[in-house]
Amino acid sequence: MLVLRDLVKVYPGPVTALQGVSLDVPEGMFGLLGPNGAGKSTLMRILAGLLEPTAGSVALDGEDVLADPAALRARLGYLPQDFGFYPHLTGAAMLAHLLALKGVVGRSGTKALVAELLDRVNLTYAADRRVKTYSGGMRQRLGIAQAIAGDPRLVVVDEPTAGLDPEERLRFYHLLAELAEGRIVLLSTHIVEDVAVLCPRFAMIQQGRLVAQTTPAEARASIEGTMYEGLLSKGELASVRLGHRVTQSMLFEGRHRVRIHARGVAAPAGFVPVRATLEDAYFVLGGAGGRPAEARIERAAAVGATAAPATSAPATSDGSPR
Numbered sequence: 620m621l622v623l624r625d626l627v628k629v630y631p632g633p634v635t636a637l638q639g640v641s642l643d644v645p646e647g648m649f650g651l652l653g654p655n656g657a658g659k660s661t662l663m664r665i666l667a668g669l670l671e672p673t674a675g676s677v678a679l680d681g682e683d684v685l686a687d688p689a690a691l692r693a694r695l696g697y698l699p700q701d702f703g704f705y706p707h708l709t710g711a712a713m714l715a716h717l718l719a720l721k722g723v724v725g726r727s728g729t730k731a732l733v734a735e736l737l738d739r740v741n742l743t744y745a746a747d748r749r750v751k752t753y754s755g756g757m758r759q760r761l762g763i764a765q766a767i768a769g770d771p772r773l774v775v776v777d778e779p780t781a782g783l784d785p786e787e788r789l790r791f792y793h794l795l796a797e798l799a800e801g802r803i804v805l806l807s808t809h810i811v812e813d814v815a816v817l818c819p820r821f822a823m824i825q826q827g828r829l830v831a832q833t834t835p836a837e838a839r840a841s842i843e844g845t846m847y848e849g850l851l852s853k854g855e856l857a858s859v860r861l862g863h864r865v866t867q868s869m870l871f872e873g874r875h876r877v878r879i880h881a882r883g884v885a886a887p888a889g890f891v892p893v894r895a896t897l898e899d900a901y902f903v904l905g906g907a908g909g910r911p912a913e914a915r916i917e918r919a920a921a922v923g924a925t926a927a928p929a930t931s932a933p934a935t936s937d938g939s940p941r
């Protein structure tokens with residue numbers, strides 16, 4: 620079990636990136652879901668021992684991690700959000716280099732360990748290709764190979780699925796699911812689908828605060844019976860937004876197919892009740908910090924369309940500009 624208590628991080632500025640986060644992360648896959656700037660990478664860098672928190676504690680299986688970061692590093696695998704590779708090296712050479720940096724030596728030597736790790740992440744066929752020829756998914760799998768070297772107890776992966784096409788994402792899901800057997804894997808993401816597919820438990824973080832720590836089923840159940848769907852014109856959509864939280868809006872035959880949350884208020888005429896999805900729960904539980912517009916793009920990418928570049932423009936929970 621990984622236990623975080625009252626983690627605070629204030630960057631110079633000052634920017635308070637974490638405002639007292641407490642989290643219990645059991646063995647298996649655990650999702651940390653939040654929009655851009657929520658504090659996910661800050662939290663993960665603290666766990667990786669790369670950043671000192673301003674306050675708070677971290678314990679891994681009962682051991683105080685912050686007191687002895689070097690001891691933790693031996694039990695930790697970390698895939699940063701922006702993982703740098705040397706593009707001219709082959710995958711095998713790059714991995715050997717990363718293992719040397721990490722100080723991991725296989726029982727039968729580095730070469731054997733490289734081969735074993737490449738096999739684990741299904742990259743044996745590309746071992747001798749230069750990293751610059753790798754697809755995004757292949758790079759992420761190479762990043763996972765270095766993260767799991769030395770069989771760490773805790774693996775921290777920071778937004779590993781962003782920018783992957785649907786096929787690569789699916790492959791990557793299978794790899795992550797395998798990884799989570801017998802260890803703690805903490806996965807940060809702003810893609811609800813990642814959590815729905817992979818995580819029996821997850822936490823939602825916004826503006827440095829935890830807003831939920833739950834399971835996908837519980838999150839959906841908490842808003843069951845409050846979701847409705849209907850078709851609206853553009854003008855109608857604007858007025859419905861004034862009275863309801865819109866969790867999804869898609870163009871459909873020239874009109875807007877809209878999902879809304881209506882608790883304690885009547886749904887607009889013509890709207891029908893629908894089952895709650897995890898994405899609905901994300902935007903309802905997340906309140907003003909959720910951003911359905913961007914999530915729609917990512918979701919579309921996950922279900923078959925081409926991935927759109929992530930936007931960093933802030934938006935309100937119903938997707939309109941702030």
Ligand SMILES: Nc1ncnc2c1ncn2[C@@H]1O[C@H](COP(=O)(O)OP(=O)(O)OP(=O)(O)O)[C@@H](O)[C@H]1O
Pocket residue numbers: 630631632634635636653654655656657658659660661662700778809
């Ligand atoms: N080195 C830094 N100095 C000052 N502020 C920082 C620094 N790093 C991050 N921040 C700020 O801290 C907040 C949290 O950033 P962080 O990178 O942890 O968020 P995130 O959830 O990982 O976002 P993203 O999804 O965009 O990766 C943001 O407001 C960010 O601008």
Ligand SMILES: [Mg+2]
Pocket residue numbers: 659660661700777778
């Ligand atoms: Mg980040």
